[in-house]
Amino acid sequence: MDSHRCALPRVLTDSVDNRLPSSLLFAVLVVALPAAAHGEGSPETVPFAIAGTEGFGIVSADGASRLITHWLLQSDLRAFLSSHSPTPDRETFLLRFGGMRLDATLERSFRAALFVNLAQNQVFLLEGWIEASLAPGVQLRAGKILYPISEERLTPGINLPFVSTSVAAMLLPARDTGVELFGSLAGDRIFWNLALTNGSVPGGARDAVADSGKDLVGRLYVHPFLAAGVEPLRKLGLGLGASTGGHNGTSDNSRLFSLQSYGGQTFFLFATGAVASGRAQRVVPHLTWGFGPVSAYADAVWARDKISGTDVTSNAWCWTTSFVLTGEDAAPLTFVIPSHPLDLPTGHFGAFEIVAAVGKVMIGSAAFPALANPAVAMKGMTAYGLGLNWYPSRGVALLVTYGHQVFTAADSAPARPNEDTLTARFQLIL
Numbered sequence: 001m002d003s004h005r006c007a008l009p010r011v012l013t014d015s016v017d018n019r020l021p022s023s024l025l026f027a028v029l030v031v032a033l034p035a036a037a038h039g040e041g042s043p044e045t046v047p048f049a050i051a052g053t054e055g056f057g058i059v060s061a062d063g064a065s066r067l068i069t070h071w072l073l074q075s076d077l078r079a080f081l082s083s084h085s086p087t088p089d090r091e092t093f094l095l096r097f098g099g100m101r102l103d104a105t106l107e108r109s110f111r112a113a114l115f116v117n118l119a120q121n122q123v124f125l126l127e128g129w130i131e132a133s134l135a136p137g138v139q140l141r142a143g144k145i146l147y148p149i150s151e152e153r154l155t156p157g158i159n160l161p162f163v164s165t166s167v168a169a170m171l172l173p174a175r176d177t178g179v180e181l182f183g184s185l186a187g188d189r190i191f192w193n194l195a196l197t198n199g200s201v202p203g204g205a206r207d208a209v210a211d212s213g214k215d216l217v218g219r220l221y222v223h224p225f226l227a228a229g230v231e232p233l234r235k236l237g238l239g240l241g242a243s244t245g246g247h248n249g250t251s252d253n254s255r256l257f258s259l260q261s262y263g264g265q266t267f268f269l270f271a272t273g274a275v276a277s278g279r280a281q282r283v284v285p286h287l288t289w290g291f292g293p294v295s296a297y298a299d300a301v302w303a304r305d306k307i308s309g310t311d312v313t314s315n316a317w318c319w320t321t322s323f324v325l326t327g328e329d330a331a332p333l334t335f336v337i338p339s340h341p342l343d344l345p346t347g348h349f350g351a352f353e354i355v356a357a358v359g360k361v362m363i364g365s366a367a368f369p370a371l372a373n374p375a376v377a378m379k380g381m382t383a384y385g386l387g388l389n390w391y392p393s394r395g396v397a398l399l400v401t402y403g404h405q406v407f408t409a410a411d412s413a414p415a416r417p418n419e420d421t422l423t424a425r426f427q428l429i430l
Helices: 023-037
Strands: 047-051 057-058 066-080 090-105 112-116 124-135 140-144 175-185 190-197 214-223 238-250 267-269 276-291 294-307 310-324 352-361 378-391 398-406 419-429
Touching: 175 214, 214 276
Parallel strands: none
Antiparallel strands: 047 057, 057 066, 066 090, 066 419, 090 112, 112 124, 124 140, 140 175, 175 190, 190 214, 214 238, 238 276, 276 294, 294 310, 310 352, 352 378, 378 398, 398 419
16 A cells, blocks of 8 residues: 555545635646646657546656646435434435546656545635655655545545544544655555644644644554465555644634534534643554455554643544455455446446444543533444445445444433434545
8 A cells, every 4th residue: 555645535624714716726727738748758659648547637748747637526415314313404415525636747756736625615725735756765745735644544535435434533633734754665565654744633624723833743554464475464554653742722723623423413522711732642553454355444543632731531443344245356445446347238237345334432531521511522432334335437436324323421411312324425536
């Protein structure tokens, strides 16, 4: 697996401060396309235009520079199955994501990307970065990047087997702005990341920076049996990520996380007046594995935050397993490519996959009741998930996910009613 992948996020974690005029994307194309097409070399050996699995775009005559576009659409149906519906919109159709990504390569050594979401009549910048290849296996990236602390957080959302990220990922930022060094060693057996970022808040919907503190983020991910000749262990990956940073919130930006259920309902938030007041630390061990049509990934998070002078701990874990019913080889956190795409006249139906997951998140007792009201803020949640996915063709998927969530209250307070949700997603990536 690559230390960095083409990032295709699943949720909007960006603020309206990052809104861009929609005409900017087309202006980039108008200006950059002719420039990228100009170059020296034999036009017979390098195609001017490309269209396919790499995306759609143009390539310079010598093949050293290119501009590629990708389009992603995700349309959801969400329904609450239990008699208790926490919101009036019991069943909702939603265009979850409708956007595009521009990837540019200059002279093979420099790359840049812009990724925007145009859904809900707004333009949100999800990623924007510049990358330079410093040496074989060493890259430098600066801008708005994926938070490099776990394999799941570095995986495009379209590759995830469920419509949402794991329970453990609830305690981790999705993206951040800063500078990152990353690369690989030993024939792609070892991947590493080291980043200095502003310090994004898990579950935060804004990029506003409340202080000058920074996060130091690092990760090591290894395939110990890649070349050992033991096929059941060849795809085993073991990783450890960590972050640390000192931050101070304000009344306008507390810099504190909140947690939402898979039905989109907030089940934990800190009380008004509580603010970050010191160091925030995370440790994230994670594991991936695949053999034949079976794959799995697991991760855990241990976090400690200084909040209004009090140390508050939180922890989460999750295990996800998938099985490709049609027999295609499975790799963890990878989109299933059907061996036989949908073709009804020949009796081909694409690939089918079943997935199951269990996870739990808990907030430390020190948060209650001074920093979080037990009447509205739950101490924890245990989630169970089951899904059936259909991949009729490369880049096309229909994901159906059932989720059962059980909440735990603090200080003998009544717990929220359980949530049973069903989410169906039809997605396409070009």
